[in-house]
Amino acid sequence: MSPAPRSFTQQEVSRHRTPASCWVLLGTRVYDVTGFLHLHPGGEALILGRSGRDVGPEMEGPPHRHSENARRWMEQYYIGELEQEQTVRERRNATEQTEGTLAGKTTDKKEEEDQNDAYNRCSPVDLDKDLVDWRKPLAWQVGHLGEKYDAWVHQPVDRPIRLFGNSLLEAGTKTSWYWVPVVWLPIVFYLSWYCFTTLAQGTTRIALTSDVSLSLHTSIFPLLFLTGWFLWSLVEYCIHRFVFHMKPPAHNYYLITLHFLLHGQHHKSPFDGARLVFPPGLASLVVGSFYVLLQHSLPEILGKSVFVGGLCGYVVYDMIHYYLHYGSPKRGSYMYSLKAYHVKHHFEHQRAGFGITTTFWDHPFNTVIPDEKF
Incomplete structure (x- = not known):
């Protein structure tokens, strides 16, 4: 009692x-x-x-x-x-x-x-009545929730989550925000310098036909960079909507577990500061795939120029996501509206509002959260 x-x-x-x-x-x-x-x-x-x-x-x-x-x-x-x-x-x-x-x-x-x-x-969770045992690692428990998983994972709590019993494995799931710029910004700066200086040589040409080629100069680099950033915003939206917010079949223990590890744990505990950005190891799989795709789709220097813009877009995305959870933007600012939009995604409209750095892609895909004032 x-x-x-x-x-x-x-x-x-x-x-x-x-x-x-x-x-x-x-x-x-x-x-x-x-x-x-x-x-x-x-x-x-x-x-x-x-x-x-x-x-x-x-x-x-x-x-x-x-x-x-x-x-x-x-x-x-x-x-x-x-x-x-x-x-x-x-x-x-x-x-x-x-x-x-x-x-x-x-x-x-x-x-x-x-x-x-x-x-x-004032405990965030009733330890005796919740569907899982919070005193034990959650990773191997959530798969047994079945049809109750979707409702449970979208009822957020203010409580740290332990995913694994192994301390080393658990530490690998946590990342401080500053590791994102520390790991990726040097690559952004190096590739930007490489692409710019290569184009500055004036020897880069793109063959349009067997007889016609186009010379590329440094003036095109900002356009390619911004194209990559724009493409990343689409990738960001698609990953968030179609991967992170897939609804795993209630009978599939492994897909439920995978969903929880990828994104479900973030919706269950949205203010867990150690799990608001991608661990560099996991992010490298997405970044590497983006790089390979562009290198096979575009000429070498064009592919790298677009890639570095996309990589910069990813860094900004992770930093903005962290700020939307822990920052205090000025009322009426763009970041303030993004924070309000993202909080509504977490607390009320989990099947809409998938844009993080921008709400642009929510419009053509018809997933815009209804406009309300906060």
Whole structure:
């Protein structure tokens, strides 16, 4: 049997209205949303401006009615109940009748323990009732969920995920964001320099027919570079939609496991900072395939020029994806709209909104998330 929730007075709740300690109410339920401030798609100011009071009207909208996943997410920050006025008076009278310094110290200590209990109970997942055992690695469990997997994986939680029991294997699934530019930007710079200097020699020609050829100069490099970047945006969309968001057959244990390892774990725990960018080893398979395809489709220098633009686009994609989860863009900016769009993809429209760096490809493929203000 779980302990009774801690009770707070309105005065106590009202004291927590700063970035260091931010509480809100939903009816009579009290939530400590301090850890969510920098994650909120609308920015910290929207929550801080409503701290210490009931956010029920904002949850219902307008301008935006929060999804069931958003409401479920909020329950992870529940810490107790708001005392009713009559209860407050009764408790105050009882306190005034308490005598002795020792008794007072004991009461203070008990209240402090109760406070700690409230925070300890604020567990992101009910470990005893969830479909998987979070105390064990998840990689080999999710395949047994069958038809329940799709609904389960799209109910996000604020909790780290352990995929494998082996520490070395587990470490291989995590990547700090800075490894993306560290590994790939030197290649981008080198190939850009190589393509530019090769074209600058003025000896590169492309045969149009057996008798006609076209001389290529450095002026064409920016166009080829941007073409590669544009092609990457299409690759990004297709991978996200058709690979990461495939719906594995409920009876196929291995495809469910593969989906969870590739992308399902990110939707289950969208703010796991160690799994927001591609591990360089996995990314090299996509990058290598992109390179081979272009080298076999275009003349050597053209293929490299397009490739380096695509590789730069990939680096920007991974950095933007990380920023959309952990950054706080200025309200009204392009990045702000992208963050709001991506958060809706995670919490409400998992079958739409597949663009990360741009929403461009969602339009021709008819997967645009309906426009709502945050």
